[in-house]
Amino acid sequence: MTLYVLRRLGQTIAMLWGLTIIVFALLQLAPGGPEEYLVPNNLTDPGQKQRIIHQLGLDQPMLTQYWHWLTEIVRGDFGTAYSYGQPVLKVIASRLAPTLELQVVVILLSIAVAIPIGVIAAVRRYSGVDHVVTTASLFGLSMPNFWFALLLILLFSVKLQWLPAYGNGSGLLLGSIPYFVLPTLVLGLALVPWYARFMRASMIETLQQDHIRTARAQGISERRIVFRQALKPSILPVLTIVGLSLPLLVCGSVIVESIFAWPGLGRLAYDSIVRQDFPLVMGLAVLTGGFVMLANLVVDLLYTVIDPRVVYG
């Protein structure tokens, strides 16, 4: 197991390095440059642009710029974001908490809602309940989240004035709960159907296994069969899907964060890409890429906990 973990960590570092090369190359290939966003719209002093280019080192050869960045990042210095004038890590840290808070709430609530729904739909397959769940899932997966968000704002913020239209309050404090409601509903609208459908399918397959038939033959109650014997093995595929959602923890959602003015990493990533803020984009790529890879490793290791038959050599 130790060897497996070390091997995966080695692969992670290699993949991250490759990721930085690809991201850097793409940024260099994109037309325009970050200096276009650091000067007035109607620029009357062309010299300003040249001075900025020189100050930021953008007049250096591409490889020199990359090498400089790489050597700094190995020392833990992610550089200074052009458009913020602040260290990249500080900028990312300021946006990480709001994204984590929202996404953790969304994922946990989605799991809490989706698993019972999926179990019920599986146990009562083809019933009215199952059809409602299926239809609702289809609705949730098909509904454009930006439109749904605006509808919710119109209803709950403007008409009813129950909930705020924007902002994140003071973070995860009691008084800020109203700020979480609408964004959670919007993001959950896509996740809940996804988890529920997988839970349903996985539960159906498990309920058809031989050991379940044996348990029924032994007279064990259906409730006990579902919750004691079928649920645990059925959760494994759902765990995989949840693992695929983990990137949301750090990537956020550009659309939802823009609509609700949620100061998260999604918006930050979008803005930094549009502005070609090289240090910030590269920093985000390294941190989010590293997180996703490590998160996948953790999920893989969790399999061994849930199912002892899974062994990595």
Place this chain on the structure above:
Amino acid sequence: MTRDVQFTRREAISLFSLAALTGAAGLAGCSSDGSSKTATAGGSCTDTAIKLGTNGDCQNINPILAVDSDGYWRTDLMFDPMVLIDPKSLAPVPNLAKKWDISTDGKTYTFTLDPRAKFQDGSPLTSRDVEFTIMSMLDPGYTGPFQTYWARLEGADAVIKGSAKTLPGLQTPDDHTIKMVLSQPYAGFLTVIARQLKPLPAHLLEGKGPLTTSSPFSQRPVGSGQYQFKNWARGNLFAADANARYWQGAPCMKSITQTIIPDMNTLNQALVSGQLDASIVPPPSALPQLRQDSALHVYEVAPQYAEGLWFNLQRAPFKGNAKLRQAIAAGVDFVAFQKQFMYIKDPTPSSFYSYASWAYDAKAAAVPQYDPERAKSLLVEAGHPGGQGVEFEIITNAGNAYRAQEQTYVQAQLQKLGLKVSVKQSEWGDFISSVTKGNFDVAAISIGSAIPDPTALDFAFVTNGAINYGKYSNPEVDRLLAEAGAATDQAKRKELYSRVQAILAQDLPLIPSAWYPNYLVIKKTFGNVDPAVIGPYWNIGKYSSI
């Protein structure tokens, strides 16, 4: 700040370029519903606070590095400009400089600082601070936008090149006197240059190297203004509190918070729901709804910028063919477009200088108006009967819904005349790069207003001007603009600018397609609201609760 759902943030925050510099004689504070030009006076100043909404954050709140309208406005809150602009007359009025003298040759300005002025840390503001600020902007490593302003001082070139450390054109005979000597007279010195001069505290910054975006001072500035910095969460919100010890008296409005809401629909709904108190960027499509809202007041103010279709005069089919450009102007109904898509009730005629500018000459600035038959005749005169052989592309930046609509509208109208028009949108960086490199046929991009001074537009029309995107060149225009920029008599200047506008109306280097009014939407619970062309929030310190 933007007026439509999908203006890019950059587009948005540039819409009020130099907003705080401008004024409009007799046109300030017009309200769309026909109510009085100023809001109810009086009200309380106790525990007053206002929450503003905008859809784009500024780059910098350091007054010598600010590059956009939000940056100018926020630095106006925290720092004192040398002079202000009267919202009604457009004339410079004393502020930090309580008086000034101008030599007869128009080159020497002697300012006397108000001895009461002091920074928020209690230190007095003296001529040393003014000198330090100007020298910072002439530093070879300076990366802000104002170096060309101060390059006008005698001896500035040597300082910029790094071969001199002192500036003959800047003298400080005592703590409250500054003498500035220009190498050439410049009529806009007070209203354009001095208006943007907001002295920095030399005692906090001297010896700490050139100021950049990363400098601690740029993150937490200390000024002499009526508001002091409280918080700036980049991309999220900006907050400032009243300076209780402000040397001109503490402002009535005690707290200002400006929240960035990228989505225009959300911003609009936040206004309607009451979560926000005011905004100057309502989407045009929301204006009818906002005007009906009994809790909100919608003010309409004279425009500070126009949308423009710039022709590339270095390449076919527009090179050397003014008749073709005139045919295009006559072939598109921009008035109908403004009414239908921009919700402008009374569109103003197309002109190169804003109608709010004293230099505006309605008769001279007769850009061809919509007349399809005239357009067809002009096409014949241009050598392209029925539009034969005319094919071009209109480019603009992505995310600007107005310009996207304008592109397709113009395309459709010109195709009726037989012209082949294609459209393209690209990200701002790519777009502006194409424009500045001359890699376009027609570019949809804005032009400023000539407020407070028409010299602000010189860069758009002089040969090789920095924002002369189409590379227009007319020696007569160059001569007239140079003469008007140096003259001191306003009547004489006005006559010169009239001649310039008449030539531009014929040469048509660009079509100013729409002068878009500025709007301020604000709750009726605020008093002393008086938006003007010099800035919708220009007197926000006087806002009260009623």
